[in-house]
Amino acid sequence: MAQPLFQAPPGTRDLMPPVTDRMRAMVAIFADEATKAGFGQVTPPMFEDVGVFVRIGESTDVVNKELYTFEDKGGRTIALRPEQTASLCRVFVQRRPLTPWKAWYFGANFRYEQAQKGRYRQFDQVGAEVIGSSDPDIDTEIIALAWRFYERIGLTNVTLLLNSLGDAADRGRYTNALRTHFTEHRGSLTEQSRETLDRNPLRVMDSKRQPDQAIIDAAPLLGDFLSDDARTAFDRVQAGLTALAIPFEIAPRLVRGLDYYNRTTFEFVAPGLDAAQNAVGGGGRYDGLVANLGGPDEPGIGFALGIDRTLLACDAEDAMQGPDTTAQVWVVVTAEGIEGLEVADRLRRAGIRADRTESGRSMKAQMKAANKSGAAVAVVIGPDEVRDEQAGIKPLRGQGDQTTVDNQQIVQAVQEFL
RNA sequence: GUGGCCGUAGCUCAGUUGGUUAGAGCGCCAGGUUGUGAUCCUGGAUGUCGGGGGUUCGAAUCCCCUCGGUCACCCCA
Numbered sequence: 041m042a043q044p045l046f047q048a049p050p051g052t053r054d055l056m057p058p059v060t061d062r063m064r065a066m067v068a069i070f071a072d073e074a075t076k077a078g079f080g081q082v083t084p085p086m087f088e089d090v091g092v093f094v095r096i097g098e099s100t101d102v103v104n105k106e107l108y109t110f111e112d113k114g115g116r117t118i119a120l121r122p123e124q125t126a127s128l129c130r131v132f133v134q135r136r137p138l139t140p141w142k143a144w145y146f147g148a149n150f151r152y153e154q155a156q157k158g159r160y161r162q163f164d165q166v167g168a169e170v171i172g173s174s175d176p177d178i179d180t181e182i183i184a185l186a187w188r189f190y191e192r193i194g195l196t197n198v199t200l201l202l203n204s205l206g207d208a209a210d211r212g213r214y215t216n217a218l219r220t221h222f223t224e225h226r227g228s229l230t231e232q233s234r235e236t237l238d239r240n241p242l243r244v245m246d247s248k249r250q251p252d253q254a255i256i257d258a259a260p261l262l263g264d265f266l267s268d269d270a271r272t273a274f275d276r277v278q279a280g281l282t283a284l285a286i287p288f289e290i291a292p293r294l295v296r297g298l299d300y301y302n303r304t305t306f307e308f309v310a311p312g313l314d315a316a317q318n319a320v321g322g323g324g325r326y327d328g329l330v331a332n333l334g335g336p337d338e339p340g341i342g343f344a345l346g347i348d349r350t351l352l353a354c355d356a357e358d359a360m361q362g363p364d365t366t367a368q369v370w371v372v373v374t375a376e377g378i379e380g381l382e383v384a385d386r387l388r389r390a391g392i393r394a395d396r397t398e399s400g401r402s403m404k405a406q407m408k409a410a411n412k413s414g415a416a417v418a419v420v421i422g423p424d425e426v427r428d429e430q431a432g433i434k435p436l437r438g439q440g441d442q443t444t445v446d447n448q449q450i451v452q453a454v455q456e457f458l
Numbered sequence: 459g460u461g462g463c464c465g466u467a468g469c470u471c472a473g474u475u476g477g478u479u480a481g482a483g484c485g486c487c488a489g490g491u492u493g494u495g496a497u498c499c500u501g502g503a504u505g506u507c508g509g510g511g512g513u514u515c516g517a518a519u520c521c522c523c524u525c526g527g528u529c530a531c532c533c534c535a
Contacts, residue, residue, distance in 0.1 A: 043465080043508040043509075043525075043526060043527095044508095047526070047527095050526080050527090100533085100534095101532075101533050101534080102533080102534075105459080105533090106533080106534090122534095123534095123535085149535080151533090151534080151535095153532090153533070153534080154459075154460085154530095154531090154532085154533095155527090155528085156528080156529060156530065156531095157528080157529065157530090158534095158535080159533085159534070159535080163535065164535095165535060167535095232531080232532070236532090243533090246533080246534095247532095248531090249531085296534090297533065297534055298534085307535095308535090315529090316529085316530065316531085317533095317534070317535080319534070319535060320535065321535065322534080322535065343535095344535060345535065346534090346535030347535085348535080349535055350535085370495095372493095372494075372495095374493065374494095402488090402493095403493050403494055403495095404489095404491080404493090404494070404495080405487085405488090406494085406495090407493095407494045407495040407496095408494095408495055408496085409495085410494090410495060411495035411496055412495080412496090418494085418495080420493080420494070422493050422494095423493085424493085432493095432494085434494070434495090436495070436496085437496095442494080
């Protein structure tokens with residue numbers, strides 16, 4: 041049937057091996073890097089009071105049109121999280137851990153969007169946040185965490201784009217300058233950009249539409265609007281990255297889509313990823329968001345990395361292959377008893393990946409399955425072996441004849457082939 | 459939300475200007491080898507041709523609607 045009765049909802053996928061194996065390994069590497077850097081894992085619920093996410097900014101698409109919301113049986117308005125930074129800020133406000141608080145996370149996010157390559161309605165991210173410090177060296181440290189992660193998974197074709205949005209006041213002055221500039225050229229802008237201009241002039245900078253490019257190129261640059269403080273901090277971050285030998289590219293027009301960002305913002309782009317969506321990670325400082333959520337006026341910075349997209353980027357350069365999950369040994373049993381179960385269990389307890397064919401199949405069928413599994417060796421047990429309390433040990437690759445060992449020697453005999 | 463392309467077996471796909479019981483390869487199952495895989499040979503099973511409606515003597519093929527996939531816009535990881 042080409043279209044079964046039920047399918048995964050649009051924009052969602054069923055992740056299966058080997059993708060699941062690679063993702064698991066990737067998350068384990070991130071966990072290791074984050075732990076080494078002093079971050080603790082935090083797992084907030086996948087849904088929150090919708091208000092938590094509304095604080096991200098009402099002019100962002102993520103909240104004004106992509107939010108999955110529903111009313112629960114208690115009459116609360118709940119939203120599936122579209123990202124986790126706001127959730128982590130809520131955790132901070134509710135739990136009040138000591139500052140600076142360093143937390144990392146992993147999990148699914150949900151956005152109601154039209155799916156395309158690298159973009160799904162449910163997608164996994166790993167991320168890290170530091171709340172309670174405005175030290176620009178923390179900015180560097182957070183960027184370094186992401187960078188070292190990419191290095192560890194073997195992804196080499198990644199570009200770090202860096203910018204500073206300045207403080208709220210700088211941003212306000214800059215936004216006004218942009219509004220003036222774009223309004224002057226309003227007639228030449230695409231219709232979509234004109235709409236964006238009315239909502240949020242900053243975001244017009246993000247347009248990839250050809251007719252807009254000339255006007256965007258002529259627009260004032262954020263760098264000219266930075267306060268001395270913001271400028272000094274930005275310089276310090278650049279010095280830090282240089283000291284850590286982390287290459288970066290200043291992207292004066294990098295304007296990230298979430299309203300809460302200020303000062304340091306960055307994005308990781310994978311040019312090898314053959315898709316329109318080639319930003320594999322991004323983040324920035326969000327001083328003010330915690331206060332917005334009803335907490336103390338603590339600054340914060342963090343990033344999120346898309347697991348799906350990162351994996352796609354890895355595909356482009358054959359990186360992050362994931363663990364070997366093929367069976368090492370196949371247990372072939374044609375006797376009536378339960379020897380197959382027993383031997384497989386014994387091998388597994390010895391740490392060996394051992395599998396078997398369902399009982400009752402012919403020896404030929406079982407050997408075929410053994411061969412196809414990729415196992416290096418088969419343990420063969422028929423009525424004769426059961427009677428003699430022995431087992432046949434048959435190499436499945438290369439040459440070598442089948443040998444016979446005592447039942448108690450099976451694990452040891454198999455190990456010689458691994 | 460908008461647009462392009464695409465829906466035929468488990469998978470990849472063929473199917474002429476509409477014309478008999480809709481095909482191939484791979485995979486799967488069985489046998490050749492009554493206790494031994496890979497190669498080889500033989501045989502076998504599986505399709506509401508995504509769904510609904512229409513045109514027609516006749517529709518996988520043409521028309522309409524609908525569902526789904528994919529890529530792109532928008533936006534973002």
